[in-house]
Amino acid sequence: MSADDAPGTDAADDLNAFITRETVENDSDGPLAGKTVAVKDNISTEGIRTTCGSAMLAEYVPPYDATVVERLREAGATLVGKANMDEFGMGGTTETSAFGPVKNPVDPERVPGGSSGGSAAAVAAGEADLALGSDTGGSVRNPAAFCGVVGIKPTYGLVSRYGLVAYANSLEQIGPLANTVEDAAALLDAIAGPDERDATTRYDAAEGGAPGASDVSDDTHPADATEYAAAADGDVDGMTVGVPTELVEGADDEVVEVFEDALADLESKGVETVEVSLPSVEHAVQAYYVIAMSEASSNLARFDGVRYGTAGGEGNWNESFARSREEGFGDEVKRRILLGTYALSAGYHDKYYKKAQDARAWVKRDFDEALGEADVLATPTMPVLPPKRGESLDDPLSLYLMDANTVPVNLANLPAISVPAGEAEGLPVGLQFVGPAFGEAAIIRAGSAVEE
């Protein structure tokens, strides 16, 4: 878009990328000084309403900043607004927002992907230099791929979730979006690191902390020891890239073609590609949705119309609570709360939830084995090109299947990046690299080689 389309003009508002436009300048002279950042509207901003894309929270104004927002301020970034999103992060197209769908800047007829669709669209349209999204099953990588920008889903525990309105705690991480790998990595540098207000960011390997942490030799959080932006040097000579056949076979032909061209280009830069197998991924999407919906049914119990949310009116507590939630939640949110409640209910817990946990452990083991044979894994980020708005909303199952390549990464708590790999039919195709736990530097390096 042209330089005339400054934020606030009609052309910019056409995309509906922001729920709230509010500029918060920053005079601190940090590494992000002069950079504008859009923040997904499920990340708390003190004094600026944070709606989660839901009518339930249309009037909610947090009394505190999320840790990542505090760190943006410290780094000197300028906030430009709160980005539109699927309601409570539930959706893959940013069509479930109570504030209306977002348009894809590449083709306004099409969805921007989701659930961080507003964040990706804001960056792709030049409305913000950088953006924060959150990724529970692909919600940063999916819109990055559909809008032709870069998105990183960090290792679980790298970035504080304090102040992120929870949907599925065991899966979600806040992640950066930007036009280049280096910019996304610089934003990751600013937000990553331990936070005493989120104990899942702790990583005290030297004190006998988390098993699996043994590859970190000191007792610091990995973010303290690495500069992610510096890793975007494009130097992939000698790197081994594993290609999981299961996650390529399911993708559309035109997507696979772009993916394979990008791999061939990497090979010309000294990368060795090897085939790897992830037999468990066949069950990953089912496991993901059972776990995510179960966690959602519990997390969203806090929206009762008493402490916050839509007031439920007359009647006893149960009636008022149920009415508040009928009025405040959209269809996809209700669907997931109900399915989660069902999966956790007596008689079904073992059939769904316990089996999903088994599948999750299996996926983790598969990834460990595959990453024993390669430095990083590569797949198409999304198996399809961005669909047109309205095409997939009525069939929840088809929407869930779109996440086949991204959700296994969240189940395994690993880091992944989506980088633009080329175009098919004039639409962007994303390439995803998956790394070992806290191996952000490797996927950033690989990603930077794709964009060269």
Place this chain on the structure above:
Amino acid sequence: MTATDEGAGSDADAGVVDPDEVRHVADLARVDLDDEEATAFAEQFADVLDYFAALDEVPEVEDEPDLVNVMRADEVRDGLSQEEALANAPDSEAGFFKGPKVS
């Protein structure tokens, strides 16, 4: 049937969900549904639960728990003021949240 009827015979198979069962789960989850929603969800749940049934094929997998208790010193620190905590409540009175009767 209800979601707590473990031995409800063939009705307990995944994929068989009627609007009454959807309403029962909605009751448990404290979400009101209108008739139209209950009917639409029943159809969609059949598809989704049918799909989830593939989890039956998943083998039991040993999962080494990579969780560890993290403690911090139990120190008094600043929190939200009462005013801030109440600021988003639809209704409050004399420094308390005001909610409906419990029963």
